[in-house]
Amino acid sequence: MNYIVFGGTKGIGKAVVDGLLDEGHAVWSVSRSDVGQLGVESILWDALSEEPIIGLPAVIDGVVYTPGSINLKPFNRLKSEDFQSDFVLNVLGIVKALQACYPGMKEATNASVVLFSTIAVSQGMLFHTSIAAAKGAVEGLTRSLAAEWAPQIRVNAIAPSLVNTPLASRLLSTPEKIEASALRHPLRRIGEPNDIAQAVVYLLSNRSAWTTGQILAVDGGMSAIQ
Numbered sequence: 479m480n481y482i483v484f485g486g487t488k489g490i491g492k493a494v495v496d497g498l499l500d501e502g503h504a505v506w507s508v509s510r511s512d513v514g515q516l517g518v519e520s521i522l523w524d525a526l527s528e529e530p531i532i533g534l535p536a537v538i539d540g541v542v543y544t545p546g547s548i549n550l551k552p553f554n555r556l557k558s559e560d561f562q563s564d565f566v567l568n569v570l571g572i573v574k575a576l577q578a579c580y581p582g583m584k585e586a587t588n589a590s591v592v593l594f595s596t597i598a599v600s601q602g603m604l605f606h607t608s609i610a611a612a613k614g615a616v617e618g619l620t621r622s623l624a625a626e627w628a629p630q631i632r633v634n635a636i637a638p639s640l641v642n643t644p645l646a647s648r649l650l651s652t653p654e655k656i657e658a659s660a661l662r663h664p665l666r667r668i669g670e671p672n673d674i675a676q677a678v679v680y681l682l683s684n685r686s687a688w689t690t691g692q693i694l695a696v697d698g699g700m701s702a703i704q
């Protein structure tokens with residue numbers, strides 16, 4: 479199968495690339511830097527730009543879009559530009575990515591799309607207004623597009639809690655912060671990229687062939703258990 483991972487160089491996207499390679503798939507990583515990984519094609523593209531995405535394969539069996547932000551500030555300190563930049567990267571980037579991949583996905587028998595929300599959409603969290611607003615839009619887009627592209631293309635999203643990636647490094651910069659975050663989760667640890675990547679690989683595969691329009695919580699039990 480041919481899979482496109484937007485943001486395959488770091489964090490969750492890199493773990494998805496590794497998981498797909500383990501299963502013998504062909505993988506393209508699209509991001510601002512070269513993935514530098516044997517067996518993976520790199521396409522250079524900035525999700526904030528209006529540039530075309532050059533080098534996508536003719537047939538695309540699945541797409542994952544991982545670029546995102548954690549811009550945490552008290553509401554009164556957030557400017558319009560903060561809301562706009564979170565929306566451009568988290569939502570409009572998906573629009574550009576999926577419009578570019580659509581011709582290839584139409585050529586596949588049944589393609590699958592996996593997008594990223596956050597636990598902060600379903601659970602009110604301090605200082606998350608901007609990112610929660612942008613990711614709330616991702617959840618709406620997921621369900622709407624799942625309706626529009628059924629039955630040929632499935633569209634799902636994952637809503638993680640805190641995961642140990644470069645994006646979250648400021649929240650996890652000391653052993654004390656890591657411990658405190660771990661204790662907030664019913665499963666008593668923060669997420670690792672592979673915890674999320676396994677769910678992504680499942681949603682891309684035919685093992686989830688009867689699942690679309692879902693927001694899957696992969697969050698150490700945080701959203702479901704007191």
Ligand SMILES: NC(=O)c1ccc[n+]([C@@H]2O[C@H](COP(=O)([O-])OP(=O)(O)OC[C@H]3O[C@@H](n4cnc5c(N)ncnc54)[C@H](OP(=O)(O)O)[C@@H]3O)[C@@H](O)[C@H]2O)c1
Binds near residue numbers: 489492545546567
């Ligand atoms: N980590 C968490 O705790 C957490 C929690 C909840 C939700 N999430 C969501 O999960 C998703 C993945 O997060 P992560 O922690 O794996 O992120 P990450 O560590 O920042 O990795 C993001 C990837 O996206 C690429 N990227 C970033 N900006 C880009 C741009 N403008 N254009 C193209 N590519 C870009 C990066 O590659 P280059 O630098 O090479 O461009 C990198 O490969 C995000 O949507 C995030 O909001 C994460």
